[in-house]
Amino acid sequence: MGNPIDRGTLDTLMDAGRAAVEFNSPMSTARADSIVESIAGRTYSVASPTMVDFGCGRGRLIQKVVERSPGGRGLGLDTDETSLAAARHDAATTGLAERVNFQAVDASAWKGVCDVAICVGSSHIFGGPAEMFKSLAAQQPEVAVVGLEMWEAEPTAWCLEQFGEMAPGIDSLGEQARAAGWQVEAQSTSSLAEWDGFEETWIGGVRSLGTDVAVGFASERYEAYQRYRGVLGFGWLTLVR
Numbered sequence: 001m002g003n004p005i006d007r008g009t010l011d012t013l014m015d016a017g018r019a020a021v022e023f024n025s026p027m028s029t030a031r032a033d034s035i036v037e038s039i040a041g042r043t044y045s046v047a048s049p050t051m052v053d054f055g056c057g058r059g060r061l062i063q064k065v066v067e068r069s070p071g072g073r074g075l076g077l078d079t080d081e082t083s084l085a086a087a088r089h090d091a092a093t094t095g096l097a098e099r100v101n102f103q104a105v106d107a108s109a110w111k112g113v114c115d116v117a118i119c120v121g122s123s124h125i126f127g128g129p130a131e132m133f134k135s136l137a138a139q140q141p142e143v144a145v146v147g148l149e150m151w152e153a154e155p156t157a158w159c160l161e162q163f164g165e166m167a168p169g170i171d172s173l174g175e176q177a178r179a180a181g182w183q184v185e186a187q188s189t190s191s192l193a194e195w196d197g198f199e200e201t202w203i204g205g206v207r208s209l210g211t212d213v214a215v216g217f218a219s220e221r222y223e224a225y226q227r228y229r230g231v232l233g234f235g236w237l238t239l240v241r
């Protein structure tokens, strides 16, 4: 490990990683397209469904969903102003700003109703997977699409220390969702190719800053990734009520 990195520098490094990836999670373009179709190709009980992305980051997924849902209206919730500024800029550029709104709020405290709930890589907002499933169910959406970390393989002591306790696979996540009243319509896990693409792009974004600190930080992340590659997994669930 190198010297400790101060908060401001760390924010700059993390921003560079986030800015390099389209989604801040191991999600390929093909998976994003399939999620969009699974939401946009559905019939809703209202003509203009409200679609909310809890912890939307740069808001790419909610914008893609709304773009393919002519009657839909989107809301992205996040606490990170840098990500939200990028999301608003994108929406203005693509002409979606009238139909997709981004709010800087603690998504766990959001009070509203929605017809579609999305939560990708953001279950920690609610305090973990079980709480996320319960909180999303309380919003009574007609469908929810969630993506979250889990163990793909038996975790090493190092992985447990780094990431803490997690669901031992996608079936376990499905059970937690059912316990909160959901039915699992579809489930899958991110492939190793999705993980590799995500990590390489994220690390490349940090390295491109070109400073010694950035290059060192990128190398540390690369080395860490070799230790959790194939062990830390990412599960996807499409949930209906």
Ligand SMILES: C[S@@+](CC[C@H](N)C(=O)[O-])C[C@H]1O[C@@H](n2cnc3c(N)ncnc32)[C@H](O)[C@@H]1O
Pocket (backbone or CB within 6 Å): 022, 023, 024, 025, 054, 055, 056, 057, 058, 059, 077, 078, 079, 080, 083, 105, 106, 107, 108, 119, 120, 121, 122, 125
């Ligand atoms: C791993 S990122 C995932 C972002 C996005 N869903 C994606 O897949 O690109 C987690 C996001 O949760 C946001 N976040 C953390 N705590 C939050 C909170 N209390 N309320 C709303 N967003 C929060 C972070 O700012 C970050 O954008």
